[in-house]
Each structure stands twice: as C-alpha cells, then as structure tokens.
Amino acid sequence: xxxxxxxxxxxxxxxxxxxxxxxxxxxxxxxxxxxxxxxxxxxxxxxxxxxxxxxxxxxxxxxxxxxxxxxxxxxxxxxxxxxxxxxxxxxxxxxxxxxxxxxxxxxxxxxxxxxxxxxxxxxxxxxxxxxxxxxxxxxxxxxxxxxxxxxxxxxxxxxxxxxxxxxxxxxxxxxxxxxxxxxxxxxxxxxxxxxxxxxxxxxxxxxxxxxxxxxxxxxxxxxxxxxxxxxxxxxxxxxxxxxxxxxxxxxxxxxxxxxxxxxxxxxxxxxxxxxxxxxxxxxxxxxxxxxxxxxxxxxxxxxxxxxxxxxxxxxxxxxxxxxxxxxxxxxxxxxxxxxxxxxxxxxxxxxxxxxxxxxxxxxxxxxxxxxxxxxxxxxxxxxxxxxxxxxxxxxxxxxxxxxxxxxxxxxxxxxxxxxxxxxxxxxxxxxxxxxxxxxxxxxxxxxxxxxxxxxxxxxxxxxxxxxxxxxxxxxxxxxxxxxxxxxxxxxxxxxxxxxxxxxxxxxxxxxxxxxxxxxxxxxxxxxxxxxxxxxxxxxxxxxxxxxxxxxxxxxxxxxxxxxxxx
Amino acid sequence: xxxxxxxxxxxxxxxxxxxxxxxxxxxxxxxxxxxxxxxxxxxxxxxxxxxxxxxxxxxxxxxxxxxxxxxxxxxxxxxxxxxxxxxxxxxxxxxxxxxxxxxxxxxxxxxxxxxxxxxxxxxxxxxxxxxxxxxxxxxxxxxxxxxxxxxxxxxxxxxxxxx
Ligand SMILES: Cc1cc2nc3c(=O)[nH]c(=O)nc-3n(C[C@H](O)[C@H](O)[C@H](O)COP(=O)(O)OP(=O)(O)OC[C@H]3O[C@@H](n4cnc5c(N)ncnc54)[C@H](O)[C@@H]3O)c2cc1C
Ligand SMILES: Cc1ncc(C[n+]2csc(CCOP(=O)(O)OP(=O)(O)O)c2C)c(N)n1
Ligand SMILES: [Mg+2]
Numbered sequence: 213x214x215x216x217x218x219x220x221x222x223x224x225x226x227x228x229x230x231x232x233x234x235x236x237x238x239x240x241x242x243x244x245x246x247x248x249x250x251x252x253x254x255x256x257x258x259x260x261x262x263x264x265x266x267x268x269x270x271x272x273x274x275x276x277x278x279x280x281x282x283x284x285x286x287x288x289x290x291x292x293x294x295x296x297x298x299x300x301x302x303x304x305x306x307x308x309x310x311x312x313x314x315x316x317x318x319x320x321x322x323x324x325x326x327x328x329x330x331x332x333x334x335x336x337x338x339x340x341x342x343x344x345x346x347x348x349x350x351x352x353x354x355x356x357x358x359x360x361x362x363x364x365x366x367x368x369x370x371x372x373x374x375x376x377x378x379x380x381x382x383x384x385x386x387x388x389x390x391x392x393x394x395x396x397x398x399x400x401x402x403x404x405x406x407x408x409x410x411x412x413x414x415x416x417x418x419x420x421x422x423x424x425x426x427x428x429x430x431x432x433x434x435x436x437x438x439x440x441x442x443x444x445x446x447x448x449x450x451x452x453x454x455x456x457x458x459x460x461x462x463x464x465x466x467x468x469x470x471x472x473x474x475x476x477x478x479x480x481x482x483x484x485x486x487x488x489x490x491x492x493x494x495x496x497x498x499x500x501x502x503x504x505x506x507x508x509x510x511x512x513x514x515x516x517x518x519x520x521x522x523x524x525x526x527x528x529x530x531x532x533x534x535x536x537x538x539x540x541x542x543x544x545x546x547x548x549x550x551x552x553x554x555x556x557x558x559x560x561x562x563x564x565x566x567x568x569x570x571x572x573x574x575x576x577x578x579x580x581x582x583x584x585x586x587x588x589x590x591x592x593x594x595x596x597x598x599x600x601x602x603x604x605x606x607x608x609x610x611x612x613x614x615x616x617x618x619x620x621x622x623x624x625x626x627x628x629x630x631x632x633x634x635x636x637x638x639x640x641x642x643x644x645x646x647x648x649x650x651x652x653x654x655x656x657x658x659x660x661x662x663x664x665x666x667x668x669x670x671x672x673x674x675x676x677x678x679x680x681x682x683x684x685x686x687x688x689x690x691x692x693x694x695x696x697x698x699x700x701x702x703x704x705x706x707x708x709x710x711x712x713x714x715x716x717x718x719x720x721x722x723x724x725x726x727x728x729x730x731x732x733x734x735x736x737x738x739x740x741x742x743x744x745x746x747x748x749x750x751x752x753x754x755x756x757x758x759x760x761x762x763x764x765x766x767x768x769x770x771x772x773x774x775x776x777x778x
Numbered sequence: 779x780x781x782x783x784x785x786x787x788x789x790x791x792x793x794x795x796x797x798x799x800x801x802x803x804x805x806x807x808x809x810x811x812x813x814x815x816x817x818x819x820x821x822x823x824x825x826x827x828x829x830x831x832x833x834x835x836x837x838x839x840x841x842x843x844x845x846x847x848x849x850x851x852x853x854x855x856x857x858x859x860x861x862x863x864x865x866x867x868x869x870x871x872x873x874x875x876x877x878x879x880x881x882x883x884x885x886x887x888x889x890x891x892x893x894x895x896x897x898x899x900x901x902x903x904x905x906x907x908x909x910x911x912x913x914x915x916x917x918x919x920x921x922x923x924x925x926x927x928x929x930x931x932x933x934x935x936x937x938x939x940x941x
Contacts, residue, residue: 330792331792331795334792334795334796334799335799335803338846339846342791342792359846391846392788392849393787393788393845393846393847393848393849394846515844516840516843516844517837517840517841517844520833520836520837521837
C-alpha cells in the first residue's frame with residue numbers, strides 16, 4: 213500500500229519504538245500534524261517554544277536512555293531549535309529532530325519561512341539529512357536513529373520538505389542499515405585491555421575518573437563492579453554523577469572547578485588515572501600542564517577524537533565502556549590478585565585520601581537567619597524518593613545540586629554540562645516526567661534561568677506532568693555575580709535582577725501550586741508540602757543572596773589551587 | 779609540519795561544506811584543497827594540504843574520520859606518495875625578458891598556452907616544490923597572475939586505494 217511521506221515518518225517513529233514526541237506545528241509540517249491527528253500510537257506534547265520542545269526531548273532521552281524526538285516547522289521554528297540541539301550535541305545525547313522545509317522546488321529561493329537549517333545545524337549535529345525524495349525517507353529515518361544512538365550518541369536532524377510529506381510511495385522499513393563511512397568501534401581491543409589491567413594493578417595510587425560516557429553506555433553496574441574488584445576510588449564529572457553511588461566510601465564525588473577538595477587532591481597526586489567515558493574538559497582539568505602530573509593515563513572512549521585531544525594518554529582504549537569494563541573484570545580475575553589483596557595493597561592510598569576527606573569535607577556554613585541554598589539541596593535529598601530524577605538549570609544552584617544532593621543512580625541527574633544552557637532545566641524535567649509519569653521528577657532552577665523557559669509551566673499543567681519546581685531565588689544571576697565578586701571587585705554589572713517576581717502568583721496564573729519559604733524553619737515544611745501536593749508545584753526558596761559556590765578552582769589555575777569554603 | 783591528506787567521501791551534496799566547516803570551526807589550517815569525483819562516481823576524493831604539529835594532525839585525521847560521509851582518510855608520508863599540482867602563470871614578456879621566460883619554461887617543461895606581444899601564459903605541472911621553483915624564477919620578470927590547482931596525491935606502488 214502506498215503511504216504519504218507524513219505517514220511514513222510516523223510509521224518509522226513507531227518502528228523505532230518512539231512513544232512520545234515534542235513538537236510545534238506550522239505551515240511546512242501541517243501535513244505531518246494532519247497525519248498525527250489520527251495516529252494514536254504516539255503521544256505528542258505541545259511545548260510553548262521549540263527550544264523547550266527540544267530540551268524536553270533531550271530530558272526524556274537523558275532520563276530514559278531512549279532517543280528523544282522533537283518536531284518543528286521550517287524557518288523560525290527550525291531556528292528556535294538550535295540552542296536545544298547544540299545543548300544535546302555537547303553532552304552527546306541521542307536525539308532525532310525533524311524540521312519541516314519549504315517545498316523542494318522552492319529551496320534556495322528565499323521562500324516564505326525558509327532557513328538553511330542543514331547548513332545552520334551542520335556544526336551542532338552528529339549528522340543531518342535533507343530528504344529530497346519520499347522514496348528515501350524510510351532509509352534516512354533508519355539511518356538517523358542508528359547514527360543518533362550508536363557510537364558516541366548525538367542529535368541528528370532530518371529536514372523534510374512539505375512536498376515530500378505529501379508525495380506517496382510504498383513503505384518498507386529497512387531491518388538494518390549499512391553506512392560505509394560510519395563504523396563505530398564498540399569492542400575494546402583485548403590486548404590493550406590486558407595491558408591496561410596489568411598497568412593498573414601495578415599502580416600504588418590509582419583513581420578512576422568517570423564521565424558521562426558511563427551513563428550513556430548504561431554501564432554503571434559494570435563500573436561499580438570493576439572499581440570494587442580493583443579497590444580503586446572513583447571521582448566523576450558533572451555528567452558522570454550517579455554512575456557511581458556517592459554514598460559509597462570509595463566515592464570522591466565531583467572533580468574539577470567546583471569539585472571536592474579530596475577528588476582534586478587525589479587526581480593531582482595519583483600515579484594512575486583511569487578515564488572512562490570522560491573527555492578532559494577544561495572545567496575538569498584546570499591548567500593542563502599541572503593536571504595529574506604524576507599519573508600514567510589510561511583512557512577508554514568510544515570516540516577516538518576524545519582521546520589525546522587535551523591531554524597526553526599512555527594507553528588509549530577505543531570502545532564502548534560497557535564492553536571494555538566487562539573485559540577488564542574478566543582480565544582482572546585471570547591475571548590479578550583477588551579483590552581482598554587489591555584492597556590491601558591500596559590501603560595506604562585510601563588512608564591518604566581519607567585524611568583529605570577529613571581535612572576538608574564538602575561543607576558550607578549553616579545559618580539560622582537566612583536559608584542557605586546548600587541546605588535546601590540536602591533537604592531535597594532527604595525528603596524525596598530514592599529514585600527521584602533531578603533536572604537542573606545552569607548556574608550556582610546547578611553546582612550546589614551537583615555538590616550536595618548525593619547522586620546514587622545513573623540517569624537521575626539531568627544537567628546541561630557542555631553548553632551550560634540556561635533555560636534547560638524546566639523543559640528537561642518536563643520531558644523526563646513524560647518518560648516516567650510515576651516517578652518523582654524535580655527541577656532545581658535559579659531565578660534567572662527559570663525565566664528563560666517559564667512558559668513551559670503551561671505545557672506542564674496542560675499535560676498533567678507532575679513536575680516539582682524548586683527555585684533557589686537569590687535575585688541574582690548568581691554564578692556571574694560570584695565571578696564579579698571574586699575577579700571584578702564586586703562590580704555587579706547587570707547581574708542583579710532588580711525586579712522581585714511573585715512566583716506564587718505566577719504559578720497560580722498557569723494553574724500550578726505555588727509555595728514559598730523565606731526562613732530556615734520553613735524549608736522542610738515547603739518541601740514536604742510540595743512533594744505531597746498532587747500536580748505541578750513551584751517551590752520558591754529565598755536564599756542567601758551572596759552565597760558562593762566553593763571550592764572553586766579559578767579558571768586556568770591548577771586543581772590544587774582551590775579556594776575553599778573554610 | 780606540512781601534511782598532504784587524501785579524503786575519500788560520499789559524492790553527496792553538502793559533503794565539502796562538512797569538511798571545510800570542520801577546519802574553520804576547529805581552527806585548523808587549509809593551505810589548499812582540491813576535490814573531484816573518482817573512478818567510482820559515488821565517491822569523491824579530496825586532497826588537502828594542512829599544517830600542524832603531530833597532535834593537531836592526529837586530531838584532524840580523527841575528526842575527518844568522524845564525519846559520517848567520510849569513508850577513508852590517508853595522511854600520506856612524502857616518501858610513499860607522489861604529489862603533483864598544475865599552475866597557470868601569466869608573466870610579462872617584453873624585449874629581452876621574452877627569451878628568458880621561454881628558457882625558464884623550457885627548463886621546467888612548461889607549455890606556453892597563450893601569447894601576446896606583452897605576455898606569455900604558461901602551464902606547468904609537477905611536484906609542488908618544482909612548480910614553485912619555476913614560479914620563483916618567473917617572479918622577478920613580472921609575474922602578473924598565478925592560478926594553481928593545489929596538489930593532488932597518489933600512493934606509490936601497485937596497491938590502489940579504493941572506497
Ligand atoms: C557552570 C558550570 C560549571 C561546571 N563545573 C564543572 C566542574 O566543576 N566539574 C565537572 O566535572 N564539570 C563541570 N561542568 C561541566 C563541564 O562543562 C563538562 O560538561 C563536563 O565536565 C564534561 O563531562 P565528561 O567529561 O563526562 O564528558 P561528556 O560530555 O559526558 O562526554 C562523554 C564522553 O564519553 C564518551 N562516550 C559516550 N558514550 C560512550 C560509550 N558508550 N562508550 C565509551 N565512551 C563513550 C564520549 O565520546 C565523550 O568523550 C560545569 C558546567 C557548568 C555549566
Ligand atoms: C543562555 C545562557 N545565557 C547566559 C549564560 C551565562 N550564565 C551562566 S550562569 C548565569 C547566571 C544564572 O543565574 P540564575 O539562573 O539565577 O542561577 P544562580 O546562578 O543564581 O543560581 C549566567 C547568566 C548561560 N549559561 N546561558
Ligand atoms: Mg539566581
């Protein structure tokens with residue numbers, strides 16, 4: 213039977229297991245939306261801005277591990293998706309973005325609502341496709357999903373001209389695809405892995421440095437198994453948080469600019485650094501020349517370009533971290549001393565780290581007169597479900613969440629790390645909640661970033677998404693203010709928000725519940741009430757306005773040059 | 779270090795801009811670039827000349843390989859490759875310099891492809907070093923215009939290099 217392009221697209225999505233999409237209609241996708249009208253197998257959620265639609269699909273993907281799907285119309289709809297796409301690209305999130313395009317005959321004519329979205333998104337997608345013939349559509353969709361989710365994941369954009377949506381052809385969905393220029397190396401080289409394990413077992417002061425790759429590969433369990441088997445302490449990047457339980461005694465928490473004292477000390481003094489699915493970002497390394505100066509470096513990554521991009525590597529292993537970790541465990545059992553012996557051998561190193569932990573634990577100065585933002589984060593952890601999902605926006609509140617929440621499971625922290633996109637949090641939480649209607653989903657926002665996509669309150673209320681919104685309100689663009697305090701003589705240029713907003717009324721205007729805490733004693737009450745209230749709730753906490761995120765490694769300094777909390 | 783890199787790509791729309799965009803986006807140098815279809819018409823072959831230390835060249839080849847439309851990347855070692863480029867040069871040629879231009883053309887086995895009372899236009903092909911040696915000799919005589927294809931490269935020996 214012949215189907216039109218619009219229908220074929222939906223059939224492709226169904227065959228890829230897509231059950232939820234986020235999209236915004238317009239002239240060049242109106243045919244697609246007409247098909248969607250009677251296509252009941254896919255839930256379509258209408259955001260209030262295409263950027264938010266893409267963030268929502270991204271949050272859905274981060275939380276569920278599935279490919280997120282978003283739709284936008286041509287021209288302004290398509291250009292509105294850019295920040296969302298770039299955010300996903302920087303954090304390697306699997307997504308397929310479908311944009312409408314003007315009819316093929318008009319492409320290049322400056323037609324109404326035409327934008328060269330293929331050209332615009334070339335540097336911020338893993339790949340993109342313009343569908344010129346309806347006969348190619350099914351194969352292109354198959355390729356798009358395959359590219360998005362395999363190797364180093366990433367967003368793929370498919371630009372679909374209006375006439376291709378209308379044109380008809382026989383529909384066959386290919387079982388598999390073959391792309392001769394795309395063959396990601398999944399299996400780690402056994403010889404390299406053997407060498408790595410042998411080297412690691414020789415080390416006296418090893419540290420495992422875990423990144424988002426472990427979460428993307430669904431390899432948290434394998435990571436824990438290897439770390440335990442070898443007795444090695446683990447630090448994670450922002451993107452890796454949750455891959456290794458932070459309540460484990462061998463957890464060092466976050467490293468880098470706002471990392472823990474002991475993680476940064478451990479990395480700076482280790483003799484062996486095992487980087488797993490991490491990309492040596494400048495927020496992590498500080499000054500490259502003094503990063504892990506005594507260490508041999510083993511680097512496991514599926515993307516060869518990540519290896520030796522910023523730092524020297526003694527032993528690279530290209531492959532999927534899950535495969536590599538499984539093989540490492542086997543090799544360890546074959547060649548090495550047993551777990552007990554490994555642990556005993558590292559006891560002096562663990563003792564050294566414990567000293568650092570004792571000397572400068574993660575801390576802040578509690579207050580009785582004003583709500584400390586860190587305290588709110590700790591109480592959120594204490595009063596929420598163990599499997600709660602936490603999205604964040606970008607800024608100080610994001611770092612406090614990373615430092616003080618204590619993540620114990622993968623895919624429970626959703627945060628824009630690479631691009632650092634303000635406005636990400638609320639729609640991302642909305643997407644995660646759509647993926648897990650029955651799990652507790654909250655977003656921790658700043659007062660600034662919340663306002664960048666607050667229109668999504670409407671989407672959340674309309675779709676009965678039970679998102680709990682936490683605003684740490686310092687009435688400042690706090691993160692920038694902190695830099696101005698430290699490096700620009702407190703010249704608070706355009707970082708004070710001036711206008712106090714009535715967030716309770718705002719929530720109510722959208723049909724959500726609004727709660728507020730202004731005193732320390734009210735914090736628990738508001739959180740409890742917020743979590744107990746059915747439906748979307750906005751909880752505003754008026755927090756200490758000039759609190760700083762500490763420790764902090766000033767930009768360009770070495771990891772040991774931390775400004776500490778006390 | 780100067781490197782001549784051959785890139786075999788899908789002969790599809792937009793591929794060249796992916797390659798060029800990669801270089802501009804990441805701040806890599808391109809000294810020259812040529813592109814044309816190969817004997818397999820589904821493929822095009824790009825030859826580009828770039829510069830950088832070992833680490834940069836490694837990133838360049840890895841980043842090129844990462845592009846979905848790129849099928850193969852070879853960073854040719856000079857001793858295992860043959861490089862050729864073609865230049866067309868327009869030189870002033872009046873009075874006594876007319877003979878000199880022809881002598882130089884003869885030495886480098888360049889062809890005269892256009893003549894006027896005031897100029898010669900030469901076509902020369904060869905290894906980049908040879909071609910530029912000729913150009914340097916012509917320069918003082920009044921080099922008016924120079925156009926070059928940039929080098930193309932092929933491996934030495936019987937082994938061919940297909941998609
Ligand atoms: C305000 C602010 C402050 C920040 N401060 C810090 C900080 O103090 N500390 C910190 O750590 N970060 C911080 N970040 C985040 C930082 O910018 C980077 O996003 C982060 O450090 C990158 O994490 P990652 O190395 O885990 O890389 P990711 O971006 O998560 O990259 C994952 C890596 O894993 C690889 N990979 C993917 N899938 C697989 C697979 N299946 N198998 C193998 N490999 C795979 C990829 O190729 C890639 O190299 C901050 C961000 C903001 C916005
Ligand atoms: C879209 C965007 N614009 C600007 C920035 C720069 N920036 C980073 S953090 C920050 C301040 C965020 O303020 P707020 O949301 O109130 O959070 P706080 O730091 O106060 O917790 C700014 C402006 C950014 N990351 N993203
Ligand atoms: Mg703020």
